Amino acid sequence: xxxxxxxxxxxxxxxxxxxxxxxxxxxxxxxxxxxxxxxxxxxxxxxxxxxxxxxxxxxxxxxxxxxxxxxxxxxxxxxxxxxxxxxxxxxxxxxxxxxxxxxxxxxxxxxxxxxxxxxxxxxxxxxxxxxxxxxxxxxxxxxxxxxxxxxxxxxxxxxxxxxxxxxxxxxxxxxxxxxxxxxxxxxxxxxxxxxxxxxxxxxxxxxxxxxxxxxxxxxxxxxxxxxxxxxxxxxxxxxxxxxxxxxxxxxxxxxxxxxxxxxxxxxxxxxxxxxxxxxxxxxxxxxxxxxxxxxxxxxxxxxx
Amino acid sequence: xxxxxxxxxxxxxxxxxxxxxxxxxxxxxxxxxxxxxxxxxxxxxxxxxxxxxxxxxxxxxxxxxxxxxxxxxxxxxxxxxxxxxxxxxxxxxxxxxxxxxxxxxxxxxxxxxxxxxxxxxxxxxxxxxxxxxxxxxxxxxxxxxxxxxxxxxxxxxxxxxxxxxxxxxxxxxxxxxxxxxxxxxxxxxxxxxxxxxxxxxxxxxxxxxxxxxxxxxxxxxxxxxxxxxxxxxxxxxxxxxxxxxxxxxxxxxxxxxxxxxxxxxxxxxxxxxxxxxxxxxxxxxxxxxxxxxxxxxxxxxxxxxxxxxxxxxxxxxxxxxxxxxxxxxxxxxxxxxxxxxxxxxxxxxxxxxxxxxxxxxxxxxxxxxxxxxxxxxxxxxxxxxxxxxxxxxxxxxxxxxxxxxxxxxxxxxxxxxxxxxxxxxxxxxxxxxxxxxxxxxxxxxxxxxxxxxxxxxxxxxxxxxxxxxxx
Numbered sequence: 001x002x003x004x005x006x007x008x009x010x011x012x013x014x015x016x017x018x019x020x021x022x023x024x025x026x027x028x029x030x031x032x033x034x035x036x037x038x039x040x041x042x043x044x045x046x047x048x049x050x051x052x053x054x055x056x057x058x059x060x061x062x063x064x065x066x067x068x069x070x071x072x073x074x075x076x077x078x079x080x081x082x083x084x085x086x087x088x089x090x091x092x093x094x095x096x097x098x099x100x101x102x103x104x105x106x107x108x109x110x111x112x113x114x115x116x117x118x119x120x121x122x123x124x125x126x127x128x129x130x131x132x133x134x135x136x137x138x139x140x141x142x143x144x145x146x147x148x149x150x151x152x153x154x155x156x157x158x159x160x161x162x163x164x165x166x167x168x169x170x171x172x173x174x175x176x177x178x179x180x181x182x183x184x185x186x187x188x189x190x191x192x193x194x195x196x197x198x199x200x201x202x203x204x205x206x207x208x209x210x211x212x213x214x215x216x217x218x219x220x221x222x223x224x225x226x227x228x229x230x231x232x233x234x235x236x237x238x239x240x241x242x243x244x245x246x247x248x249x250x251x252x253x254x255x256x257x258x259x260x261x262x263x264x265x266x267x268x269x270x271x272x273x274x275x276x277x278x279x280x281x282x283x284x285x286x287x288x289x290x291x292x293x294x295x296x297x298x299x300x301x302x303x304x
Numbered sequence: 305x306x307x308x309x310x311x312x313x314x315x316x317x318x319x320x321x322x323x324x325x326x327x328x329x330x331x332x333x334x335x336x337x338x339x340x341x342x343x344x345x346x347x348x349x350x351x352x353x354x355x356x357x358x359x360x361x362x363x364x365x366x367x368x369x370x371x372x373x374x375x376x377x378x379x380x381x382x383x384x385x386x387x388x389x390x391x392x393x394x395x396x397x398x399x400x401x402x403x404x405x406x407x408x409x410x411x412x413x414x415x416x417x418x419x420x421x422x423x424x425x426x427x428x429x430x431x432x433x434x435x436x437x438x439x440x441x442x443x444x445x446x447x448x449x450x451x452x453x454x455x456x457x458x459x460x461x462x463x464x465x466x467x468x469x470x471x472x473x474x475x476x477x478x479x480x481x482x483x484x485x486x487x488x489x490x491x492x493x494x495x496x497x498x499x500x501x502x503x504x505x506x507x508x509x510x511x512x513x514x515x516x517x518x519x520x521x522x523x524x525x526x527x528x529x530x531x532x533x534x535x536x537x538x539x540x541x542x543x544x545x546x547x548x549x550x551x552x553x554x555x556x557x558x559x560x561x562x563x564x565x566x567x568x569x570x571x572x573x574x575x576x577x578x579x580x581x582x583x584x585x586x587x588x589x590x591x592x593x594x595x596x597x598x599x600x601x602x603x604x605x606x607x608x609x610x611x612x613x614x615x616x617x618x619x620x621x622x623x624x625x626x627x628x629x630x631x632x633x634x635x636x637x638x639x640x641x642x643x644x645x646x647x648x649x650x651x652x653x654x655x656x657x658x659x660x661x662x663x664x665x666x667x668x669x670x671x672x673x674x675x676x677x678x679x680x681x682x683x684x685x686x687x688x689x690x691x692x693x694x695x696x697x698x699x700x701x702x703x704x705x706x707x708x709x710x711x712x713x714x715x716x717x718x719x720x721x722x723x724x725x726x727x728x729x730x731x732x733x734x735x736x737x738x739x740x741x742x743x744x745x746x747x748x749x750x751x752x753x754x755x756x757x758x759x760x761x762x763x764x765x766x767x768x769x770x771x772x773x774x775x
């Protein structure tokens with residue numbers, strides 16, 4: 001029971017991180033129907049900017065952890081968002097109206113480019129980040145096994161929930177959110193009604209990248225180590241989460257992230273940790289075969 | 305002064321500012337691991353030079369695109385000269401960066417002129433004829449060159465190694481071209497079938513002592529079976545989902561190979577795999593019992609190059625089989641159904657083509673050729689491990705197909721020479737190879753989405769050029 005509870009706490013934490021990345025996939029897919037293959041690498045960029053941000057904070061003598069986290073969070077969101085914007089502008093926007101697979105191939109190119117750019121600039125070895133927040137709270141002890149929730153896990157879940165609530169509000173009740181939903185439903189009609197489609201799509205990428213940056217910072221704090229290749233696996237898992245939840249659906253992405261976190265942690269905890277990634281890939285394949293619209297998605301009707 | 309200048313300056317400044325925001329953390333601060341924890345140092349001077357270069361580079365491109373040829377040309381030459389000068393920039397990379405900026409501006413400046421001249425030449429009567437002749441004979445000339453290459457004086461060991469490598473990728477590209485180019489299915493897990501072929505040969509030869517030529521068809525069949533089994537459930541999916549699922553399969557197979565230590569020896573890989581034989585003759589200094597060496601058979605002195613040249617002809621043969629098969633199958637109903645499916649799936653369904661079965665054949669045939677290439681790879685390397693079958697390998701093969709112009713056979717050859725050969729010739733660029741790779745994929749999609757060789761001979765004409773047609 002104690003082991004189960006501990007695994008559950010770890011799974012929810014991991015699921016929160018996946019959920020944040022998954023939102024980026026789901027928003028972009030919802031609005032322009034493309035899989036932003038490079039999103040996982042944007043997450044990696046976010047993690048690296050956070051790493052360097054923490055180092056700069058330490059060099060500047062900012063010793064208060066909450067202040068440092070807040071500063072780094074804002075900085076990582078802002079600068080990673082520039083990556084999201086620039087990538088959309090350079091690699092995806094010129095391809096609107098090209099053949100269907102063109103944006104996906106371009107996205108694979110961006111992904112390779114980002115990984116190797118970071119590898120060149122920062123080196124291939126994993127970077128230890130050190131622990132910024134330590135300590136925790138023991139919930140209960142049974143059979144000599146203490147179930148612990150760390151402050152960091154609490155921070156991760158709280159930040160995720162707050163951001164989720166904020167973004168749900170943005171999508172559902174602001175003018176930007178209305179424009180995004182209009183573009184999602186019918187891009188041509190939206191542009192006829194005076195919505196600046198290009199800008200709306202750009203802002204979608206900016207929002208997705210900012211959330212990925214938050215996920216990157218939380219990942220760095222949670223695991224304490226980053227390298228240039230973390231985006232690949234995390235990206236696929238988050239994409240699986242988005243598909244599982246129903247791609248295009250915001251609550252679906254969160255739910256899917258949670259589900260993937262649970263599957264991964266429990267598979268590793270109870271079966272074999274070597275095959276935990278295989279389990280996640282298998283889920284992706286199974287969902288796409290049997291329920292391509294996911295848990296909360298709407299079935300897609302193919303029109304001629 | 306031109307009135308457009310302030311606007312161009314502003315645009316260039318914005319570009320430089322965005323680059324600054326992109327580069328400030330990742331490039332500006334380089335982190336180092338010092339035993340316990342990280343530290344960093346500044347590379348702000350490097351970053352500054354790069355940003356200034358980007359500013360002038362963007363300005364030059366804008367000048368060129370608004371028709372201000374001479375200022376743009378002068379700017380390009382100036383940048384090129386600065387980069388090539390013995391001026392002490394902080395790193396060798398920056399020299400290259402500045403030179404490239406200059407070259408790109410110059411190319412952009414002369415591009416309209418080149419474009420117009422070539423298109424005028426292509427339209428002129430002699431140009432049209434020359435184009436036809438070139439298209440007809442280029443492939444044949446390339447083939448002849450490939451056949452005689454080992455007999456020429458250039459064929460030293462390094463050259464032959466590279467040629468074998470390039471031909472392996474040509475074969476993989478041609479195999480993937482069936483799936484991506486003809487049937488229009490984006491397969492991001494192609495390397496999985498390559499791995500299946502390689503491991504089939506490695507295991508059957510080291511465990512059961514089977515020879516290369518016996519295993520080759522088996523490996524192809526094995527890979528094709530994998531293609532059928534994996535393809536069957538997923539081929540109903542739409543293009544981009546299919547791409548992601550095939551990538552998932554590719555990773556699953558790699559992870560299984562990595563973790564199934566009893567069968568595959570896991571990350572340590574399989575070693576001492578026997579090479580291919582020629583009518584039972586082995587290519588080694590001394591033959592194992594029951595065999596003789598090629599040198600003995602032919603009565604010539606042993607030379608270590610013989611093995612490489614033999615491998616070269618084997619892969620050339622395999623690649624040509626792939627090409628020949630593709631050319632032929634395009635004329636069969638199934639090949640036409642592939643291409644029709646690529647163009648419009650809904651229409652195909654309305655005409656009674658079963659999309660799932662049609663896609664499945666393309667998938668399995670593509671997988672089979674990957675299986676052949678895989679067992680050749682195992683026989684050539686004599687050692688395989690899961691390291692050789694990562695996603696990046698799939699991406700490289702896909703890049704070759706995309707760069708070559710999806711569906712174009714000769715394009716694949718050019719792209720393979722360009723993408724595999726270039727980095728080997730320019731060893732200095734080694735570290736930057738993958739960056740250039742990714743960038744090239746993006747730029748090709750943006751500027752030439754149809755690839756280097758965008759012309760593709762239609763396999764079927766609605767109005768046949770000669771005689772009464774009843775197609």
